[in-house]
Amino acid sequence: MFDLPDTLLIVAALLNIVLGILLLKQKGKSILNVLYLLNIASIVWWIVAIVIYRNTYDIKLLEIATINLYIAPSVIASTFLIFSLYFPFKQFKNITRYSIYIFCMNMGLMFLIIHPGLIIANIHTSIGQEHVIEFGPIYFVYVIYICGFFGAGMYILLRRYLRTNEPTKRRQIASLLLGYFLATSLALVTNLLLPWFGYFDLNWLGQVFTVFMVLPVTYAIYKHKLFETKVILTELLVLILAIFLFTRMLLASNTTDFLIDLSLLIAATIVGFLLVRSVNKEIKTREEIEKLAKSLARANKRLQAMDKQKSEFVSIASHQLRSPLTAIRGYASMLLEGSFGKFSKKAQQPLEHIAESARMMALSIEDYLSVSRIESGNMKYEYSDFNLKELASSVADDLRTEATKVGLVLSFKSDIDSQGIVHADKGKTQQILHNLVNNALKYTPKGQITVFVHDDQRKQKIHVEVIDTGIGMSEETQHSIFAKFQRAKDASAVNVHGTGLGLYVAKKMAIEMGGDITCYSEGEGEGSHFILHLPLKN
Numbered sequence: 270m271f272d273l274p275d276t277l278l279i280v281a282a283l284l285n286i287v288l289g290i291l292l293l294k295q296k297g298k299s300i301l302n303v304l305y306l307l308n309i310a311s312i313v314w315w316i317v318a319i320v321i322y323r324n325t326y327d328i329k330l331l332e333i334a335t336i337n338l339y340i341a342p343s344v345i346a347s348t349f350l351i352f353s354l355y356f357p358f359k360q361f362k363n364i365t366r367y368s369i370y371i372f373c374m375n376m377g378l379m380f381l382i383i384h385p386g387l388i389i390a391n392i393h394t395s396i397g398q399e400h401v402i403e404f405g406p407i408y409f410v411y412v413i414y415i416c417g418f419f420g421a422g423m424y425i426l427l428r429r430y431l432r433t434n435e436p437t438k439r440r441q442i443a444s445l446l447l448g449y450f451l452a453t454s455l456a457l458v459t460n461l462l463l464p465w466f467g468y469f470d471l472n473w474l475g476q477v478f479t480v481f482m483v484l485p486v487t488y489a490i491y492k493h494k495l496f497e498t499k500v501i502l503t504e505l506l507v508l509i510l511a512i513f514l515f516t517r518m519l520l521a522s523n524t525t526d527f528l529i530d531l532s533l534l535i536a537a538t539i540v541g542f543l544l545v546r547s548v549n550k551e552i553k554t555r556e557e558i559e560k561l562a563k564s565l566a567r568a569n570k571r572l573q574a575m576d577k578q579k580s581e582f583v584s585i586a587s588h589q590l591r592s593p594l595t596a597i598r599g600y601a602s603m604l605l606e607g608s609f610g611k612f613s614k615k616a617q618q619p620l621e622h623i624a625e626s627a628r629m630m631a632l633s634i635e636d637y638l639s640v641s642r643i644e645s646g647n648m649k650y651e652y653s654d655f656n657l658k659e660l661a662s663s664v665a666d667d668l669r670t671e672a673t674k675v676g677l678v679l680s681f682k683s684d685i686d687s688q689g690i691v692h693a694d695k696g697k698t699q700q701i702l703h704n705l706v707n708n709a710l711k712y713t714p715k716g717q718i719t720v721f722v723h724d725d726q727r728k729q730k731i732h733v734e735v736i737d738t739g740i741g742m743s744e745e746t747q748h749s750i751f752a753k754f755q756r757a758k759d760a761s762a763v764n765v766h767g768t769g770l771g772l773y774v775a776k777k778m779a780i781e782m783g784g785d786i787t788c789y790s791e792g793e794g795e796g797s798h799f800i801l802h803l804p805l806k807n
């Protein structure tokens with residue numbers, strides 16, 4: 270009967286076979302897979318040879334097993350060396366030629382092994398003990414071959430490891446190298462050197478050590494192709510269950526038992542089939558999701574790059590537009606002031622038009638520049654303490670003439686308990702308030718605009734509310750206008766000058782300063798409230 274070494278050997282063989290199945294199940298059969306499978310097949314061959322060798326006393330069979338016991342490792346060494354030439358990718362130009370040389374050398378060695386008296390001279394058997402092999406005069410050739418081929422394979426892998434920068438590839442090579450190094454160096458002692466000195470008790474241990482080669486690779490496959498392994502495990506489980514029930518059925522002692530076992534077998538097979546199918550489906554879905562996620566990530570990256578390019582473009586273009594515009598605005602205002610002498614009454618209105626359009630354009634350019642600064646992260650904030658009530662009042666004063674010109678009343682009110690001091694960027698806060706009041710001017714055909722400052726000491730907040738009696742906003746518009754390029758549907762009918770960027774920029778700046786901007790309106794035609802909230806300085 271089998272003893273402990275045999276049991277260990279069978280376990281090692283099974284592990285190798287499982288790995289072989291895992292490899293066979295892998296998608297996209299590459300030359301690497303084929304080579305590795307050959308390597309595993311020769312390991313199993315070696316294990317089978319030692320099991321037969323240890324358990325037979327038939328001289329003919331023993332002779333055949335012994336020959337195989339020495340041929341198999343030579344094939345393991347050769348396939349490993351060829352494998353290392355290809356792993357993780359082809360490293361040499363004349364790889365096919367090298368493979369043929371290796372194959373020929375292996376054939377030569379096989380001839381020496383089979384030829385009696387050269388490598389294997391004789392086998393001595395004694396019951397209850399390991400057989401003893403008497404080696405021929407050129408046994409050393411065999412030892413050199415095995416050590417040389419494994420050594421060369423490992424040297425190639427080591428070199429590849431040192432020259433590869435890719436972390437996954439490095440890890441793969443390292444685990445493979447470690448596994449092979451451990452297994453071969455141990456087997457070298459137990460199966461090559463000790464027997465050379467006449468010690469055969471551990472002649473079977475090298476085969477068990479092959480699990481060290483198998484485990485890292487199995488682990489790698491399991492880690493990278495986890496889902497395929499799940500299917501294989503499910504299939505294996507179903508198969509074992511079916512075999513078990515089938516055997517029970519055959520061994521049934523009466524018809525009732527037989528029928529029970531048969532129905533169990535049928536039920537298990539159906540459930541098993543459904544299980545495997547659902548696992549397969551799950552894997553396919555997951556793979557598809559993974560693929561989609563990857564392409565989405567790629568598209569996202571491209572979009573980000575394009576967005577960045579666009580911001581850069583806007584920034585360059587806006588800078589180019591700024592200087593000629595400054596000249597236009599300067600000369601227009603000088604003309605209006607009469608610096609170049611009197612001009613006809615007829616020319617007054619067009620000139621005012623030029624000045625106003627240039628001002629609007631400058632504002633738009635400022636918005637574009639702000640957006641590109643915000644998006645490239647180049648917006649700088651200079652913080653200081655200032656009185657927000659005073660700033661809001663001065664903004665109202667600045668724009669009052671503008672309002673009166675278009676027949677609007679612009680008033681200022683305040684109701685604060687605190688000093689009204691905030692810690693923020695004064696220039697940016699002024700820009701925000703200008704923007705809000707300017708919008709009120711743009712979107713209020715008639716009526717009045719109120720700038721109202723109030724605070725909430727409990728919450729340590731101060732609010733500047735710009736209230737108008739203008740076109741108002743629908744609920745839908747109120748939700749969208751803070752996004753980039755968003756304008757109300759009818760906005761351009763009231764005011765053609767508009768980019769839909771002002772509120773986006775203003776809100777971003779307010780949030781950056783620890784505050785916010787919100788709005789509300791009772792509806793279209795009902796006027797609007799735009800509120801800048803900032804934290805009070807305590």
Ligand code: ADP
Binds near residue numbers: 757797799
């Ligand atoms: P722009 O005014 O250049 O279009 P903004 O970002 O400043 O861009 O404003 C976005 C949109 O919000 C405007 O197009 C308009 O539809 C709406 N809006 C802004 N302020 C008001 C307001 N006071 N009353 C009504 N609608 C407004």
